[in-house]
Amino acid sequence: MLSQNIDAGKFETLIEINTLINSDYSDPKALLTRILESATRLTAGEASSLLLLNSENNKLYFEISLGSKGPDVQQFSLNLGEGIAGWVAQNNRSLIVNDVEKDKRFFADISEQIGFSTKSILAVPMRIKEQCVGVIEIINKTDGALFEQEDLEWLEVFANQAALAIVNARSFQKVQNEVSFLRGQIDERQYSTFVGRSEAIRSCLSIAHKAAVTDSSVLITGESGAGKELVAEQIHMNSHRRGGPFIRVNCAALPESLIESELFGHVKGAFTDAAQDRRGRFELADGGTIFLDEIGEVPLNVQAKLLRVIQSRVFERVGSSEPMSSDVRIIAATNRNLAKSIENNSFRRDLYYRLNVLPITVPALRERQEDVPLLAEHFLKLYSAEMNKKITGFSSEAMEILMRYEWPGNVRELQNVIERAVVLAGNEKLQAEDLMLMQDATESSSIYQGRTLKEAINLFKRHFVTDTLKKNGGVQKHAARELGIQRTYLSRLIKELNISLTNENEEY
Numbered sequence: 001m002l003s004q005n006i007d008a009g010k011f012e013t014l015i016e017i018n019t020l021i022n023s024d025y026s027d028p029k030a031l032l033t034r035i036l037e038s039a040t041r042l043t044a045g046e047a048s049s050l051l052l053l054n055s056e057n058n059k060l061y062f063e064i065s066l067g068s069k070g071p072d073v074q075q076f077s078l079n080l081g082e083g084i085a086g087w088v089a090q091n092n093r094s095l096i097v098n099d100v101e102k103d104k105r106f107f108a109d110i111s112e113q114i115g116f117s118t119k120s121i122l123a124v125p126m127r128i129k130e131q132c133v134g135v136i137e138i139i140n141k142t143d144g145a146l147f148e149q150e151d152l153e154w155l156e157v158f159a160n161q162a163a164l165a166i167v168n169a170r171s172f173q174k175v176q177n178e179v180s181f182l183r184g185q186i187d188e189r190q191y192s193t194f195v196g197r198s199e200a201i202r203s204c205l206s207i208a209h210k211a212a213v214t215d216s217s218v219l220i221t222g223e224s225g226a227g228k229e230l231v232a233e234q235i236h237m238n239s240h241r242r243g244g245p246f247i248r249v250n251c252a253a254l255p256e257s258l259i260e261s262e263l264f265g266h267v268k269g270a271f272t273d274a275a276q277d278r279r280g281r282f283e284l285a286d287g288g289t290i291f292l293d294e295i296g297e298v299p300l301n302v303q304a305k306l307l308r309v310i311q312s313r314v315f316e317r318v319g320s321s322e323p324m325s326s327d328v329r330i331i332a333a334t335n336r337n338l339a340k341s342i343e344n345n346s347f348r349r350d351l352y353y354r355l356n357v358l359p360i361t362v363p364a365l366r367e368r369q370e371d372v373p374l375l376a377e378h379f380l381k382l383y384s385a386e387m388n389k390k391i392t393g394f395s396s397e398a399m400e401i402l403m404r405y406e407w408p409g410n411v412r413e414l415q416n417v418i419e420r421a422v423v424l425a426g427n428e429k430l431q432a433e434d435l436m437l438m439q440d441a442t443e444s445s446s447i448y449q450g451r452t453l454k455e456a457i458n459l460f461k462r463h464f465v466t467d468t469l470k471k472n473g474g475v476q477k478h479a480a481r482e483l484g485i486q487r488t489y490l491s492r493l494i495k496e497l498n499i500s501l502t503n504e505n506e507e508y
């Protein structure tokens with residue numbers, strides 16, 4: 001029980017923390033840091049640590065450490081029973097040690113190695129359902145005084161709050177994992193309808209069907225939006241793995257820091273936010289196919305790991321040395337010229353050869369213009385049903401424009417044009433102006449007439465940048481590369497030239 005003389009400031013801090021615990025599960029580390037900071041302040045501590053017990057190896061890890069040597073402490077861990085914190089965890093009991101020199105349980109190594117003079121320690125267990133899951137310890141009182149029973153009682157209250165925050169964070173993480181797993185499962189079942197009758201696409205599909213019966217890696221190349229992912233789906237669906245999962249990974253959409261754990265998973269405690277073990281995409285793809293889109297964007301260190309998976313089907317979760325294996329077929333895709341990337345050492349040659357066992361090129365839409373009407377009808381049906389509009393077809397002028405257009409953004413651009421047109425359409429048939437392609441198709445030097453040089457240059461820049469963005473499916477990084485400019489400069493141009501980022505131009 002807490003002493004009778006209750007300090008209003010302490011209670012206010014507690015209420016504040018309670019509110020945080022009940023309102024925000026998204027950043028457990030920040031919350032635990034807040035709790036530890038308050039506990040340290042209210043017990044007038046000089047330094048403090050929050051240690052978490054890993055139940056698999058019975059080690060205590062310094063999750064958060066405050067004070068002048070805080071960052072140095074975090075490289076250490078303690079065995080259960082080792083040091084004051086280890087004793088507290090093992091015995092599940094709080095402890096005040098006001099003179100560590102006289103206590104045999106004190107483990108002096110850490111203080112000596114970091115050059116911090118520890119005199120007294122107050123340590124309490126954090127408990128979930130009576131089980132100790134970690135320890136909070138406060139080191140030295142700033143005024144040199146001794147820790148008292150009241151400090152211990154307050155710290156126990158804070159330790160309970162911290163335990164609650166950990167329970168919440170773990171349940172939250174568990175639910176998130178479940179959601180991402182279920183999303184993956186839903187994705188697996190959602191395959192697109194493949195549309196196309198041109199000679200070029202038929203020959204591409206015929207190679208894909210031949211590739212499907214083998215288990216070899218496939219590298220699909222082709223411009224952005226040409227349909228590489230759909231070809232990958234076709235391979236999976238025509239393979240003996242069709243009953244297994246089809247796991248998509250857009251390597252360009254993952255930040256470098258996450259890509260490894262996303263692919264191979266991680267174990268609890270591998271990094272700050274890793275509150276739970278998590279399966280990676282390779283594990284999820286077991287028995288099926290993994291589709292690595294934009295493989296050219298994978299950083300070199302992860303390329304080395306991919307090479308190993310391809311060679312031996314073996315990998316480790318981040319933070320673990322236990323080898324795992326997964327029975328997967330790998331299909332990779334890129335719109336980059338990987339030969340160039342190999343030349344400038346941003347892509348491994350050995351990985352390229354391993355992936356490129358069966359190369360497939362998806363032809364650009366302008367090389368198979370006869371597929372345009374089929375695809376256009378297909379998307380028209382799709383979107384008019386989705387938007388509940390009765391549109392039966394295209395006016396002849398609209399179809400002529402679709403056929404004449406070059407489609408730098410390929411099928412994705414066509415799809416977006418039709419979606420936008422269905423939104424705009426006011427007639428039973430889609431009209432030329434609904435497509436909003438007229439300007440692009442009829443662009444000529446006449447649009448520059450009567451303008452100053454500066455205006456004309458800006459107009460040109462605007463169209464050029466817009467087209468390049470479209471062609472690159474809206475991925476600014478790729479557009480900047482093609483334009484030969486820095487990405488930051490591209491963002492500035494987009495702002496200055498007032499280029500609107502419609503769906504297809506949006507960064508993803």
Ligand SMILES: Nc1ncnc2c1ncn2[C@@H]1O[C@H](COP(=O)(O)OP(=O)(O)OP(=O)(O)O)[C@@H](O)[C@H]1O
Nearest residue numbers: 192193194195224225226227228229230411412473
């Ligand atoms: N033959 C096709 N039939 C029907 N829809 C298609 C076809 N080809 C592409 N699409 C559609 O066009 C869009 C772009 O296709 P996809 O994502 O497969 O292109 P991609 O080449 O993988 O592009 P990126 O290089 O940008 O990843 C998707 O919405 C897809 O459903």
